[in-house]
Structures are given as structure tokens and as C-alpha cells.
Amino acid sequence: MRVVLATYGSRGDVQPLAGLAVRLREFGAEVRVCAPPDREFAELLAGVGVELVPVGQSVRDLVTGPRPAPSDLPKRAAALVAQFYDAVMGAAGPGDAVVATGLFPAAAGARSAAEKLGLRYTYLALQPTVLPSAQHRPFEYPIQPYPPEVTDNKALWDLNIGAMNALFGEAVNTHRASVGLPPVDNVRDHVLADRPWLATDPVLDPWQQSAGLDVVQTGVWTLPDERPLPADLVAFLDAGEPPVYVGFGSMPLSGAKEAARVAVEAVRAQGRRVLLGRGWAELAQVDDASDCFVVGEVNQQALFPRVAAVVHHGGAGTTTTAARAGAPQVVVPQIVDQPYWAGRVAASGIGVAHDGPTATVDSLSAALKEALTPETRARATAVAATIRTDGTTVAAKLLLDAVRE
Incomplete structure (x- = not known):
């Protein structure tokens, strides 16, 4: 079988997927990674024998270049949704599985492609503040701030639904309509799906379950690095x-x-x-x-x-x-x-x-x-001495067992 891993982000978003890719290949799966076309990401994946499907603009160029205007966000979000939809559609096939993380519009595009192809889809959180929980606040987009008088975490997560819809709802649903998929009224929960994974260490990040979301904490995804120091x-x-x-x-x-x-x-x-x-x-x-x-x-x-x-x-x-x-x-x-x-x-x-x-x-x-x-x-x-090192093994077995059911 084949697993398509998708992300748009920095090295911290790409390297964990490389770690999972290595473990999946050891278990006999074919893996492709849809990620930004930055040279360092291509070299990272090539170094472990994993195919990169380049998507979108270089993240390094985006981060180190002129800061985009906030008014450009809808256009950039729409582009990422379409780019990752097309990339996953081209990389995946019948019976495959899709795992997506990184910037929200990229994950949304991957989610739509998986839905269109009828494939198993899993959202991956590399940090907990994208997952609703009474234990912490949602992170805040500067152009969609929360009212300063609201401090209750549950109330903030309720507001987060509206913020995510305002930021990304039009881009996601316009694209879904263009490819024959129905609209969604809660884009955040649509992308997270019912059983997201959290690839963090339970000692450093002790996740506590919240009602309505079945989070699977796998442990952190590490890519072993054997390179000698210069x-x-x-x-x-x-x-x-x-x-x-x-x-x-x-x-x-x-x-x-x-x-x-x-x-x-x-x-x-x-x-x-x-x-x-x-x-x-x-x-x-x-x-x-x-x-x-x-x-x-x-x-x-x-x-x-x-x-x-x-x-x-x-x-x-x-x-x-x-x-x-x-x-x-x-x-x-x-x-x-x-x-x-x-x-x-x-x-x-x-x-x-x-x-x-x-x-x-x-x-x-x-x-x-x-x-x-x-x-x-x-x-x-x-x-x-307490940090777990088996996160990629746990995730690979979960994914392959689920697909084989």
C-alpha cells in the first residue's frame, strides 16, 4: 500500500514526516511526501530514500522575504488549498491513506483530496494548541483576535470555530464546490476529523482528552540522525x-x-x-x-x-x-x-x-x-530518561492496521 504524507511548513513540519516515512517503509509501505520545494527539505527526504512531491512556494523564501500583507491571506489560502488538493490527487491512488499537517489550508486541500478519492484521512498535530481542549487556549491569528474579556478556554475554542471559518471557510468551500464536493459549515473540525493524532511526548505535553474529540497521542516522531558533527x-x-x-x-x-x-x-x-x-x-x-x-x-x-x-x-x-x-x-x-x-x-x-x-x-x-x-x-x-522514542513505530502500526481493517 501507499501512504501520502502532506505538509506545508518549516523543517519542524517536514522532519517528523520523514521519520514516519522511514518507519512505514520498514513495514513495507510505499511513501510519498507532499511538501514545500525547499532544497533542504528535498535533501532531507532524499537522504532517507523518500520521494518528495514539491508543492507551492519555497517556505524559506516566504519567511525571509517581504512580509505578505494581511489582505493577501484569502488569496494565499485559496492557492494552498488547490495546490495540496492537486498534489495529493496526483500522488495517491485506490486503497492509499493520507496524513496531513502544516498550515491549515494545505491540510484542508489534502482532506478534500482524500474525500474525493475515498481514502482514509488522518490529521496530524505536531503541537497541541491546534486541538480543542479545556486545558489550553487556541492560538490566535493576529487578524482575527479574540475579545480580551473572554478568558475561559472552552469559550475561546467556541470562538475559534468562527475565526477559522472567517479566515478559511470561503477558500475551502469555493474549492470544494469546484471539484464537486459539498460545503462544510465548520472548517476547523472538518480538517481535524474525528480522531486526530498528536505527535508529542506525553511527559513534555500531557494531553487530557476533551469531549467530542478522540485524540491519539502517539509520542513524538523522531528521525534518527547519524551524521557526524563537523x-x-x-x-x-x-x-x-x-x-x-x-x-x-x-x-x-x-x-x-x-x-x-x-x-x-x-x-x-x-x-x-x-x-x-x-x-x-x-x-x-x-x-x-x-x-x-x-x-x-x-x-x-x-x-x-x-x-x-x-x-x-x-x-x-x-x-x-x-x-x-x-x-x-x-x-x-x-x-x-x-x-x-x-x-x-x-x-x-x-x-x-x-x-x-x-x-x-x-x-x-x-x-x-x-x-x-x-x-x-x-x-x-x-x-x-523518560522521553519516549517509539512515536513513529506507534503511528505506523496504527495507520497500517487501520487501513487493513
């Missing part, structure tokens, strides 16, 4: 005490140069060396001092056990990788689910949640001072 990086690591890693992944920072300066000064204030992850923000060295090293895309699974702490943006993947490594964390959240993960890191005792997206030398230095305590290190080490 020789010059190993030499830097070996030359002194473990450094503090600072990186923001695929997040663009409006003041990347200033962010690098702040990070370097804050780490040095703690008497530590600095390891800057260049990322999409293009962080760079601020001087020629030998206590700072800049690294590009690297095997974080091998790197994080060798650092004193990890300062990052709070993406689900980076949070989990650092947690598995037992590395204390300082999370400087930027958007969407990242404040949630910052809160979970703090609540778990494995690091510190920075207050807001913009750090100063003083604020980051204070957060690092707490993260670098022996108590935080001990707690991070203890939690690392």
Missing part, C-alpha cells in the same frame, strides 16, 4: 568547557545582528563559551574572539548532549531534542505554539521561559543563570 565544531567543543548553544531555527528575527550580540554578551556574562546556530535568521559572530563559534545546519541529536544549555525559539522539535539530550533550556518564544512550549519547559523544571520574544542582555543573562544551576541540570537529566 570536524571544526568537534575541535571547538573539545577545546574547553561545554558552550551554550543559541539558535532560532527557521525563525526570521527582525534584528538578527542585535540578537546575536545580546546572546553572546549574555552567555559570556555566565562565564561560558558561545555556539551560535546560524539558522534562517543568519546569526553571525559579533567579534573575532575564540570563545564563539557559528555553525550551520547540524545534527542536534549529537550536539545537544555536549552543550551546557540550549537557548532557542521554542519549536516543538527543538524543545524535544534538547529534552531528550538532558540539556537545560532557555526558551525565547516567538510565535504560534512557542509560548506553550516555553511554559511546558518551565513547568517541567528543565529550563526557563523567557518573558516575551525579545531578549536583552540582562533578561537573557538572568534566564541563563537559572538554567545553568545544578538543580536544573539534574531535573533535565531525569526527564531525558
Whole structure:
């Protein structure tokens, strides 16, 4: 059988699907991944022998280029719905299964294609704030804010239905009509379907079921990384005490140069060396001092056990990788689910949640001072031993068993 995996997002959206693809192939399934055409995603999938079906615009170009106007959202949403519908229609066939995640319009297009073909469809959440629950708020689209006086989570999730319909309902239903499918009056729940999966670790993200939604928490989806660390990086690591890693992944920072300066000064204030992850923000060295090293895309699974702490943006993947490594964390959240993960890191005792997206030398230095305590290190080490590593196996077996029923 064949499984079509679909996403539109950053590396944090693509890499988990690569991990599931590897496991599905081990169980004898054929896999195709519909994802953005970015070179790094193509190389990632090619490296594990999985076919990429390129869809839409480069995400890196979109993220690092001029910011689209809010008024462009309906047009961009409609394009993603149509592009992912066409991609899944071309990649899937009778008896196949479809798993979709990433930006909502992309998942909506994949959902419509699965419906048109009569295929099993599963929505994948890589973080919990897209799934209705009394335990947390829905994330908020800036152009569809919730009334500030509404603080009850259940009431906010009820409002979320209207917000999602306002943002995406026309794009989804106009396209459905064009391909002969009936309209839906609740686009959010239509895309989530009745039994979505949540690919997060139950220790870091203890999901509690809510009425009306049967969420299956599989554990996090990890792609094992066997790449060696670059020789010059190993030499830097070996030359002194473990450094503090600072990186923001695929997040663009409006003041990347200033962010690098702040990070370097804050780490040095703690008497530590600095390891800057260049990322999409293009962080760079601020001087020629030998206590700072800049690294590009690297095997974080091998790197994080060798650092004193990890300062990052709070993406689900980076949070989990650092947690598995037992590395204390300082999370400087930027958007969407990242404040949630910052809160979970703090609540778990494995690091510190920075207050807001913009750090100063003083604020980051204070957060690092707490993260670098022996108590935080001990707690991070203890939690690392509890993180599950079988998420892709659980998901692959669930999917293949369901299709064979």
C-alpha cells in the first residue's frame, strides 16, 4: 500500500514526516511526501530514500522575504488549498491513506483530496494548541483576535470555530464546490476529523482528552540522525568547557545582528563559551574572539548532549531534542505554539521561559543563570530518561492496521 504524507511548513513540519516515512517503509509501505520545494527539505527526504512531491512556494523564501500583507491571506489560502488538493490527487491512488499537517489550508486541500478519492484521512498535530481542549487556549491569528474579556478556554475554542471559518471557510468551500464536493459549515473540525493524532511526548505535553474529540497521542516522531558533527565544531567543543548553544531555527528575527550580540554578551556574562546556530535568521559572530563559534545546519541529536544549555525559539522539535539530550533550556518564544512550549519547559523544571520574544542582555543573562544551576541540570537529566522514542513505530502500526481493517 501507499501512504501520502502532506505538509506545508518549516523543517519542524517536514522532519517528523520523514521519520514516519522511514518507519512505514520498514513495514513495507510505499511513501510519498507532499511538501514545500525547499532544497533542504528535498535533501532531507532524499537522504532517507523518500520521494518528495514539491508543492507551492519555497517556505524559506516566504519567511525571509517581504512580509505578505494581511489582505493577501484569502488569496494565499485559496492557492494552498488547490495546490495540496492537486498534489495529493496526483500522488495517491485506490486503497492509499493520507496524513496531513502544516498550515491549515494545505491540510484542508489534502482532506478534500482524500474525500474525493475515498481514502482514509488522518490529521496530524505536531503541537497541541491546534486541538480543542479545556486545558489550553487556541492560538490566535493576529487578524482575527479574540475579545480580551473572554478568558475561559472552552469559550475561546467556541470562538475559534468562527475565526477559522472567517479566515478559511470561503477558500475551502469555493474549492470544494469546484471539484464537486459539498460545503462544510465548520472548517476547523472538518480538517481535524474525528480522531486526530498528536505527535508529542506525553511527559513534555500531557494531553487530557476533551469531549467530542478522540485524540491519539502517539509520542513524538523522531528521525534518527547519524551524521557526524563537523570536524571544526568537534575541535571547538573539545577545546574547553561545554558552550551554550543559541539558535532560532527557521525563525526570521527582525534584528538578527542585535540578537546575536545580546546572546553572546549574555552567555559570556555566565562565564561560558558561545555556539551560535546560524539558522534562517543568519546569526553571525559579533567579534573575532575564540570563545564563539557559528555553525550551520547540524545534527542536534549529537550536539545537544555536549552543550551546557540550549537557548532557542521554542519549536516543538527543538524543545524535544534538547529534552531528550538532558540539556537545560532557555526558551525565547516567538510565535504560534512557542509560548506553550516555553511554559511546558518551565513547568517541567528543565529550563526557563523567557518573558516575551525579545531578549536583552540582562533578561537573557538572568534566564541563563537559572538554567545553568545544578538543580536544573539534574531535573533535565531525569526527564531525558523518560522521553519516549517509539512515536513513529506507534503511528505506523496504527495507520497500517487501520487501513487493513
